[in-house]
Amino acid sequence: MSMADFFNYATLENMRSRPGLKWGISPPGQIPLFIASPDFPIAPEIKQALKDAVDAEDLYYNTDAEAREAMAEKIGRVNGVKATADDVMIIQGVDPSIWLAVRQLCSEGDEVVLTNPMYGPFQRVMKVVNTRPVLWELDAEEGYRFDPETLKELVTDRTQLIFVCNPHNPTGRVMTEGELKAIADVAVDYGIHVMVDELWEDVVFDGRKHVTLASLNPEIEGLTVTSWGFSKTFGVAGLKLGYLCTTNQEMMRGMKGHASNIQRGSSNLSKAVAPMMLDSTLDWWRKGLMEHLHRIRGICEKRIDDISGVTLQKLEGTYVPFPRFDYGMSSRELRDYLSNEAGIGMSVGISYGSKGEGHLRMCVATSEAIITEVFDRMEAALEKLD
């Protein structure tokens, strides 16, 4: 298969037989864009390694030491944080790290800063120990800038934790080093812990450099837990594999305590393929993915530019643009209208917080042919509203 064959693989016909919570649950004729899951095949190396692990009957009780070694090596090389395998915990995707952070670091009534809008699980996790969400508002009009002065005003003596998602879902921002330094300064000055979700670290455009908050200085490293995974880069959410890292031993001991017996890492098969998703084996995939997504982003920008009622913040990272639709409809009404009238399934902006009202989020990690069909359908349906 050539590179184009991988990333332009999806057609409406061949996606029909794809199982899972995307095409597998969508009615015939519907194009699902509501879940951040790419329409690419699985990289051949990953498939082969999984088959090899089955052939080796690697289904016994087994250690996760080798995978954690590979993760610690990658965290040093890519993220600039010197970590050992003991500083790493394997988790079933990135979401459990959000739960573990709030469980470990907060008590009832404590305040947790999160952005509005933000990926849903950051909001829902507030119930774990009845913490109070404090919203750091991001404005599309200001390019979704992370304003440190606003953050400072939100901090009180009850603030225990700041949630950071970088690259940011759903705004598509990649935080600048300056923005990250400002967060680090606030956290260090006030002694607040930070949980950073860097699941989208590979998906950054225009030569931007993804910077890991914990790498900025030893003080912020000691206050931070960071998590990563594989589901966005390689389309393998079903492996249920992620990893978190903190060099703060007390924090790690506490999280291991909360996780013990409930959160038993991931499967042997997932751990067997982890090293090759962390070393340079799949650099060709990362490169091909970004070249393809760059073309897809260009199509999205051009097509949205042609629709007068829709505006889009330029994506700096991620493949989930978050356009705003000015048709006098709520994001739920719009989602339903475009689903019924155009057969395109998007996720409602309001589920990312009140700042998402009027927006829909769409996963555009698909073929150029499908994304073109999406905009043909969207344009025709929206014209009827003019």
Ligand SMILES: Cc1ncc(COP(=O)(O)O)c(C=O)c1O
């Ligand atoms: C920012 C962010 N964090 C976490 C997740 C969930 O990741 P995982 O499948 O690794 O649990 C997603 C999925 O879209 C996401 O966008």
